[in-house]
Ligand SMILES: [Zn+2]
């Protein structure tokens with residue numbers, strides 16, 4: 001079982017796929033690029049959803065649902081948007097099948113051709129702003145603070161489970177505001193909600209920044225991002241929040257009467273995170289033994305294993321512990337399968353990333369002790385059974401904090417400031433390149449040239465980047481702040 | 490506002506649409522047959538989801554997610570299934586758009602044609618059983634108890650918000666078992682979960698029964714159903730649970746080694762309820778003033794209205810009440826909008842179906858009283874402010890029970906036993922026809938003839954239908970139990 005994971009330093013991509021497969025998180029399906037999210041993987045997504053949903057509601061948002069299909073012509077209404085999304089999308093052209101005349105199965109009924117093709121949503125700005133036109137007439141109707149949990153489809157050519165799939169699950173917030181200031185405040189608020197979620201729940205430190213013009217969402221005036229660093233030294237864009245200005249309001253003619261009774265276009269934001277987060281979670285914490293999960297998102301936080309195998313006394317004690325843990329809100333399970341030996345179960349539970357393992361033996365019962373093993377640093381200790389629930393509850397917090405600190409230390413160790421292109425290339429050629437703070441002259445031309453030469457992209461300009469005079473690492477032209485480069489997923 | 494609802498006895502269909510529209514539940518979209526579920530309507534769906542999901546988990550099920558798309562050839566693998574679902578489905582034929590050479594917008598890129606067309610799932614048996622083949626090898630892998638929350642598409646020609654839409658939201662359970670007995674027990678268990686949910690949460694009484702061969706799910710050996718009666722005397726199929734036997738296992742070659750190490754095909758069930766339930770909820774309880782919601786599913790259970798308008802003393806008392814209600818888990822809001830008069834707010838809150846309205850006036854404050862109005866029977870009473878939270882909490886239970894009892898009484902009053910075809914037709918010709926228990930000779934031929942003559946279908950054979958000798962109302966042939974006929978949605 002555990003030995004089925006390829007070590008990271010041998011083949012990082014295979015390590016990732018081994019974990020996804022062997023921890024039973026997801027698998028490929030019969031449909032190219034579409035994944036099956038298995039119950040254990042979906043359990044992680046459910047915890048993410050529940051927490052994010054609570055945070056969205058605390059910030060005043062409500063959920064709604066908009067159609068899966070978008071009329072083809074809608075995509076063309078916002079000029080930048082169509083360039084960004086029309087390339088790779090699933091197109092519905094017919095609405096009926098029929099039996100093949102030769103009896104070979106079913107074929108598309110040529111008579112059932114749609115007048116206008118429908119696109120399976122790659123993102124919903126267009127259909128939603130077409131709807132908002134009917135919902136907004138006055139400033140009293142604003143703000144509209146709406147979120148949708150949905151599936152979307154982007155026809156990616158190279159896919160990887162969770163990280164890049166043709167269909168994925170996500171949430172997309174779409175808000176409408178009376179002023180540019182409110183839209184900007186909303187955009188930043190949702191970036192901060194994402195950052196808080198990433199750091200406090202995923203234990204994944206992120207940099208809050210904004211994208212260069214070249215990397216912006218198609219149709220946005222500004223795209224804010226949270227960027228995380230994976231263990232192979234590549235960046236992962238973990239969530240984005242876009243200030244859409246009046247672009248979609250103009251494209252879909254959404255106006256409102258302001259307090260002075262004058263007509264104005266509405267200001268918009270949109271923001272989203274997806275099942276890609278699960279990929280980020282895996283790559284932030286896991287090790288060569290398998291998945292490592294932060295306690296706050298782990299479907300099972302504690303597993304109790306009878307040693308060497310279940311018996312009446314151990315079962316009774318375990319039942320007592322299960323009840324005590326559940327009363328404290330801890331997600332706990334008892335592995336009473338008597339066809340597997342403890343060593344096998346240990347490896348299996350490590351593979352699944354269960355944060356705390358309790359080994360309960362007959363001798364322990366006599367001594368009033370229990371063995372407590374942490375998944376994060378793989379230490380073990382014997383603890384008194386008395387007070388074990390309190391001990392484990394506080395241990396879960398320690399593990400959550402340790403995972404965050406470990407990831408932060410990793411990021412710190414792999415964050416570099418360079419002032420020459422030679423240093424820049426040298427860092428990028430390392431096994432684990434990381435984040436590079438460097439000066440850039442602010443032009444898309446230079447950005448693209450650097451990308452072409454090194455595969456590194458500008459991940460973001462940090463929200464809090466200090467003013468600092470310098471020279472672009474490629475062109476030597478003046479720059480007044482550093483931006484962050486990295487290779488990225 | 491409230492006057493915008495057409496009375497039921499004037500035009501029932503329009504009454505329904507008026508409520509959906511004016512209570513802000515849903516609207517049609519730019520895509521034919523696809524609806525937008527607005528925040529208030531989605532709030533009801535969220536409560537349904539949360540409760541059903543808890544019930545599924547209590548009965549041992551886990552959630553997972555399977556692809557939106559199904560390869561066309563999969564539909565043909567189960568002979569009955571393809572007949573049932575191939576007719577009306579959205580077909581993806583291409584995966585890319587391109588700019589039109591004449592600059593007129595985007596067109597489908599003819600070079601990006603899929604080798605095999607993809608169907609947008611109308612239901613997921615085929616893609617899921619194709620996956621289960623990889624998941625099941627031994628009896629130790631069984632049962633598989635899996636549920637999915639998803640959107641599905643059926644290209645309906647005549648649509649009505651919530652009741653019949655091209656895209657709808659639902660859950661679909663798909664389980665795999667080692668024996669026919671277990672599959673049958675699961676099928677009945679999930680029918681009972683649905684019935685419990687309908688009766689205890691929706692306050693909608695249902696008949697538990699099973700379908701005739703003609704009305705079965707395409708690919709099922711047996712389809713169990715819960716059937717509710719709407720206020721216009723038509724039946725609504727509110728949820729179904731299918732025993733699929735070994736049909737899908739054979740179609741997708743899913744076998745397991747049993748305890749005797751012999752290969753057998755796996756036994757299957759599937760079961761689902763959808764956003765159609767919201768249509769049933771509306772039509773069970775609402776009246777000519779608007780929506781009526783059972784407290785357990787109401788997004789807002791109690792609204793407090795300051796009379797005649799907000800002031801400091803009323804706001805302070807309301808804040809205190811809000812906190813006290815929230816502490817008891819009551820979903821409460823304070824309508825402090827001072828641009829609308831109380832009468833307008835009363836009508837608005839009636840339209841939205843908020844179960845309890847509290848009118849808080851300055852004189853009340855002096856007297857230590859508050860006006861309590863019930864939405865269900867529109868009675869009002871003055872109550873002491875002291876202990877008001879306890880009073881309202883228990884009132885919410887009363888309302889929940891009253892709505893159920895009222896719906897049950899309505900059903901009882903509109904349930905008939907007939908023994909001749911003349912009586913049968915006479916009942917069906919009434920304004921509110923209802924359920925008709927009658928004898929039927931058991932043939933599809935007779936069933937279809939009755940449907941053609943009267944538009945009534947056999948809704949179900951009740952699970953607990955007693956043996957009773959009789960003669961078919963149409964053919965006079967012998968029958969040994971009554972079945973339930975009705976006109977239906
Ligand atoms: Zn430095």
Ligand SMILES: [Zn+2]
Nearest residue numbers: 904905906907
């Ligand atoms: Zn009778």
